[in-house]
Amino acid sequence: MLHKLIFQLGERLRNPSIRKWLTFLKQSENWSINELEAYQLQQLKELVAFAKEHSDYYKEKFAAIDVASFSSLTDIEQLPLLSKQDVLQHTETIHTKHNFEKVFTATTSGSSGDPLVYQREESADSFNRASIFRGYSWHKVQPWERNGYFWGFDFSTVKRFKIKLLDALQNRFRVFDYKEKAFKKFVKKLQRARYIHGYSSMIYQSAKLINDKNLPKPKHIKMVKGTSEKIYDSYKEEIEKAFGVPIISEYGAAETGIIAFECTEGAMHINMEGVIVEEIDHQIVVTNLQMKTFPIIRYQLGDYIDLASKQKKCTCGKAHYILEEVTGRIGENVYGKKEIYPSLYFYYIFKNLATKHNIKLTYQIIQKEKGILIFNLEEHLTNTNEKKLRQEIHSYFANDITYTICPNVTKKAGKQKTKSFISYL
Known part of the structure; x- marks a missing residue:
């Protein structure tokens, strides 16, 4: 065979x-x-x-x-x-x-x-x-x-x-x-x-x-x-x-x-x-x-x-x-304006940044409305790094998602495991 x-x-x-x-x-x-x-x-x-x-x-x-x-x-x-x-x-x-x-x-x-x-x-x-x-x-x-x-x-x-x-x-x-x-x-x-x-x-x-x-x-x-x-x-x-x-x-x-x-x-x-x-x-x-x-x-x-x-x-x-x-x-779903995506898209977005560009970011994504995401990042972003992040996000969601990138956001420590994606939908 x-x-x-x-x-x-x-x-x-x-x-x-x-x-x-x-x-x-x-x-x-x-x-x-x-x-x-x-x-x-x-x-x-x-x-x-x-x-x-x-x-x-x-x-x-x-x-x-x-x-x-x-x-x-x-x-x-x-x-x-x-x-x-x-x-x-x-x-x-x-x-x-x-x-x-x-x-x-x-x-x-x-x-x-x-x-x-x-x-x-x-x-x-x-x-x-x-x-x-x-x-x-x-x-x-x-x-x-x-x-x-x-x-x-x-x-x-x-x-x-x-x-x-x-x-x-x-x-x-x-x-x-x-x-x-x-x-x-x-x-x-x-x-x-x-x-x-x-x-x-x-x-x-x-x-x-x-x-x-x-x-x-x-x-x-x-x-x-x-x-x-x-x-x-x-x-x-x-x-x-x-x-x-x-x-x-x-x-x-x-x-x-x-x-x-x-x-x-x-x-x-x-x-x-x-x-x-x-x-x-x-x-x-x-x-x-x-x-x-x-x-x-x-x-x-x-x-x-x-x-x-x-x-x-x-x-x-x-x-x-x-x-x-x-x-x-x-595993949770991410809701675009028209399509549904797996939340592990975020894993690949940030893994690609780390492996391809050595940009290592600590992130948490929030979704409160369909088609809208908030990317909270602990680190400060240079213009170049933000551009590369936007390119990766676009690769996975194209124009189906509107998003805001918020740098310098510290994750709150709690008793429960910190989740990389939180959906309120």
């Missing part, structure tokens, strides 16, 4: 250790909880020792920590918490001074609107991809099969061409537009697809279009995976009606890697080989056990969660602990 060969060739070039990790993960998914926790403790001790030796930040933070004395996972509580602000303020010193053979540059703006650029080694990147592929295997899906993708792309001609080429190599096609014409074209392509993934709100919109317009329903879909946004209960019936399978959830973040993946029985299993998850005051605290270039240890991700009791067992047979619910990642 040509697509399989192309996919695996690209995989070997980019992620040479991915097959090793996938083999390991397929074995460890059958481990007992004691075996999983023993592995976590071993990885934690290695990670903390490495960070303490090679990272200036952790050298200071862990000065009084004797990691050799750790005898159980509860010893992790000796380590200080790591906030998003810590990560942003100390990005350079958190990075470890070690010669990794191959690293990738990763970028995320985060849900609070604060951009982060950091390095991730090949092994950690491959582990993360292998974790996703293991989740796919639970649903009888191979990653090289034909798939529809609801995700973003850069609007420059060169970038768009590059994205289309990469999509073709991965047997993938995508849509990032709420307009009916684009959806209908996408739905037609879904007839040959085996799985769908991406923004849950957009998957829902496509399902609604199929059902409302009585369009031909795809007959070969094995998996519908929602990411990056909360999957509302109201989405589920519509999606299953359109695609014939329930929508499942993948939960993670760029800095932490995959945190949990939903099995065929509807349980969100924590990726215990990759992360340690703590719940403190209903807030998730994550330790990435595999990344050593940029150690993420006891990281306050900013999401509110509900962990299942450790005694809860899934009928699928996997012993991995279960995440009952993520309550902090809520």
Whole structure:
């Protein structure tokens, strides 16, 4: 099969250790909880020792920590918490001074609107991809099969061409537009697809279009995976009606890697080989056990969660602990004068500014009326930077949105997670 060969060739070039990790993960998914926790403790001790030796930040933070004395996972509580602000303020010193053979540059703006650029080694990147592929295997899906993708792309001609080429190599096609014409074209392509993934709100919109317009329903879909946004209960019936399978959830973040993946029985299993998850005051605290270039240890991700009791067992047979619910990642719609857009357009606007122009802005967008937005920015904007911001906004909303840019606005600190988009509609 040509697509399989192309996919695996690209995989070997980019992620040479991915097959090793996938083999390991397929074995460890059958481990007992004691075996999983023993592995976590071993990885934690290695990670903390490495960070303490090679990272200036952790050298200071862990000065009084004797990691050799750790005898159980509860010893992790000796380590200080790591906030998003810590990560942003100390990005350079958190990075470890070690010669990794191959690293990738990763970028995320985060849900609070604060951009982060950091390095991730090949092994950690491959582990993360292998974790996703293991989740796919639970649903009888191979990653090289034909798939529809609801995700973003850069609007420059060169970038768009590059994205289309990469999509073709991965047997993938995508849509990032709420307009009916684009959806209908996408739905037609879904007839040959085996799985769908991406923004849950957009998957829902496509399902609604199929059902409302009585369009031909795809007959070969094995998996519908929602990411990056909360999957509302109201989405589920519509999606299953359109695609014939329930929508499942993948939960993670760029800095932490995959945190949990939903099995065929509807349980969100924590990726215990990759992360340690703590719940403190209903807030998730994550330790990435595999990344050593940029150690993420006891990281306050900013999401509110509900962990299942450790005694809860899934009928699928996997012993991995279960995440009952993520309550902090809520996707909302942005209303233009004529069209509806996903709120994650803002993510791409500010990510593009950070990666293309090194303009890193802390933002919060407010919508009180349809077709009107307020962009509140903490930073002062030069005329040049404001012009580039306006260009990016226009790329995504064209003339369908009227907006005001307000620089030098300080976000109010509160008990709840700061949202990058607040809608009063």
